[in-house]
């Protein structure tokens with residue numbers, strides 16, 4: 617047996633097709649959706665992610681506005697750029713690319729984003745709405761990676777209700793909000809949130825119907841940890857040097873041999889990454905639709 621591939625590229629492409637119709641409708645109502653990105657410094661990985669977001673926007677008809685600051689930017693410079701993005705009419709939503717270079721307080725910067733323009737769903741108000749909205753009724757942006765994970769499971773008809781989800785990693789962008797999302801009414805999973813101090817990780821993962829690994833430890837999750845037929849999602853990204861090609865390549869948190877045991881497996885690359893990007897576009901469209909309704 618080999619696992620069914622949770623194809624993030626194909627699923628993201630279907631979502632982008634659906635968004636294109638909503639974007640056309642917004643434009644005919646006079647609202648042009650625009651995504652701003654704020655990038656500080658010259659980390660090559662961050663640069664390439666930001667470039668990808670602008671390509672995605674162009675593909676679906678979202679304008680994009682790029683603000684790049686040098687690594688020498690002070691916190692005052694970053695604050696000014698955030699204030700400008702908050703007031704720019706053409707920016708209907710934006711993100712601060714994380715991580716910020718050392719020396720900036722990320723949480724303090726996230727808190728300065730206008731919650732109505734928070735395309736990543738990482739402003740404390742929106743994270744708070746995620747906590748409050750246990751019934752899913754709050755019209756607020758969700759963090760993109762958790763939203764993408766639930767969306768791809770839904771589209772592949774992987775049952776979540778009453779199932780045991782083990783999340784590996786408690787980070788701000790994935791693990792922590794994902795636990796909140798999976799336990800919402802209507803999704804109704806049972807969640808174990810594990811982290812670096814978890815005593816017997818293998819034993820926890822063995823109980824899971826759905827495993828999400830988001831820690832950035834290459835091939836941490838081994839095949840003998842997986843309940844046969846479980847759905848396994850690989851979120852971690854580590855850049856490693858490939859001896860064979862001499863180039864850099866991406867490695868996930870899941871040992872490839874897991875494919876022989878799992879029922880569903882998200883490849884990495886090609887799984888959760890493209891879904892994350894599609895959910896960002898979805899948040900931008902949702903914010904533009906809210907703006908239209910509020911006028």
Ligand SMILES: Nc1nc(=O)c2c([nH]1)NC[C@@H]1CN(c3ccc(C(=O)N[C@@H](CCC(=O)O)C(=O)O)cc3)C=[N+]21
Nearest residue numbers: 711712713714715736760885886887888889890892893
């Ligand atoms: N404010 C903020 N929001 C984010 O959402 C955010 C962030 N900061 N900082 C960095 C992480 C990482 N992240 C990825 C999104 C898509 C891919 C993606 O699409 N990856 C491709 C491969 C790309 C490649 O080959 O380099 C794939 O998985 O197929 C990867 C990584 C979003 N992040």
